[in-house]
Amino acid sequence: xxxxxxxxxxxxxxxxxxxxxxxxxxxxxxxxxxxxxxxxxxxxxxxxxxxxxxxxxxxxxxxxxxxxxxxxxxxxxxxxxxxxxxxxxxxxxxxxxxxxxxxxxxxxxxxxxxxxxxxxxxxxxxxxxxxxxxxxxxxxxxxxxxx
Amino acid sequence: xxxxxxxxxxxxxxxxxxxxxxxxxxxxxxxxxxxxxxxxxxxxxxxxxxxxxxxxxxxxxxxxxxxxxxxxxxxx
Numbered sequence: 001x002x003x004x005x006x007x008x009x010x011x012x013x014x015x016x017x018x019x020x021x022x023x024x025x026x027x028x029x030x031x032x033x034x035x036x037x038x039x040x041x042x043x044x045x046x047x048x049x050x051x052x053x054x055x056x057x058x059x060x061x062x063x064x065x066x067x068x069x070x071x072x073x074x075x076x077x078x079x080x081x082x083x084x085x086x087x088x089x090x091x092x093x094x095x096x097x098x099x100x101x102x103x104x105x106x107x108x109x110x111x112x113x114x115x116x117x118x119x120x121x122x123x124x125x126x127x128x129x130x131x132x133x134x135x136x137x138x139x140x141x142x143x144x145x146x147x
Numbered sequence: 148x149x150x151x152x153x154x155x156x157x158x159x160x161x162x163x164x165x166x167x168x169x170x171x172x173x174x175x176x177x178x179x180x181x182x183x184x185x186x187x188x189x190x191x192x193x194x195x196x197x198x199x200x201x202x203x204x205x206x207x208x209x210x211x212x213x214x215x216x217x218x219x220x221x222x223x
Contacts, residue, residue, distance in 0.1 A: 021188065025199025026206075040213035054206040057213060079185065095205040102214045107205065110198040123202075125194055134201035139216045 017046075017114055019121045024110060029054065032121075034091075043094065046112075057094040061106060061136075068132070070111055076124055080115045089114045095135065103140030108132035 014035040022029045029048040036044045037057075042064065047055040061068050070090050072082065082088045091112040097103040109132045114121035126132055151159055158168040165187070168180040181189050190198075 021186065023202050024190075024195065025202055037213055040215060043213050054208055055210075056202075056205055056207070075185070093202065093205045095201065096207075096211075096214060099212060099214060102216070104214055104216065107198070107201045109194075110201065123198070125190055125198055134197050139214065 015119060016049075017119045017121050019112075019123070021122055023112075023123050024125070026054075028052075034058075044091070046091065046093075057096060058091040058112065059094055059106065060090060061092045061108060061111075062090045065108070065136070068108060070113065070124070070126065072113065072124065076113070076122065080113060080120055080122060081118060082113070082115055087115055087117065089116050094138070098140070101140055104138045105133075105135040106138055107134045108136045109134045 014033055017032045017034055019030050019032065021027060029050065031049040033047045033049060034044055035047070042059045043057050044059065045055055046058045047053060062070060070088075072080070072088075077083065080088070091114065093107045093110070093112065095105050095107070097105065108126075110123055110125050112121055113124050153159065153169045155169050155172045158166050160166055164184050166180075166182040168182075169177060170180040171178040183189055
């Protein structure tokens with residue numbers, strides 16, 4: 001556990017993000033707490049605020065995975081107040097299917113796009129010629145005997 | 148489910164603020180034009196289901212260990 005008083009191990013930063021439309025199929029979750037997980041890079045934890053709390057493991061895939069591009073429509077850019085790439089933080093939801101053996105995938109098709117200044121975000125469904133997977137494999141592979 | 152028949156160029160109204168218009172019918176493809184308020188996103192149904200399912204599968208309740216992974220370095 002990092003010691004918050006040790007300058008070489010700063011406490012993980014946390015931010016509160018606001019998703020006015022929630023997540024797709026989960027519109028009720030509109031406020032999220034984003035906290036880095038420094039012991040497990042490149043992951044962070046996105047926890048929904050509220051009584052019925054759920055959390056998501058997320059990571060930034062832009063600039064990490066080759067050939068991944070996130071293009072917003074004019075309406076989406078305007079709704080989020082994003083004019084250029086630097087304005088945006090893009091988080092992708094990670095699914096940990098199993099730990100032993102590790103099988104981890106990430107959703108590239110439905111990124112969470114957040115305005116870095118206002119912390120306003122929205123889950124965008126990417127369209128266009130590149131069709132990305134909701135289960136892009138990060139590590140491991142589908143067990144042939146699974147459903 | 149309400150079933151209505153429409154020709155090319157005809158529309159349906161859903162409530163006061165949503166319009167679905169049959170823009171073009173070509174062979175077995177129907178092009179729809181949709182006008183809806185900003186806070187109602189419109190998706191192709193199968194895509195919506197896929198993303199919804201992915202969100203549901205990814206959602207965790209309560210803390211659990213995170214995997215230690217190493218990603219390939221992005222080539223510059």
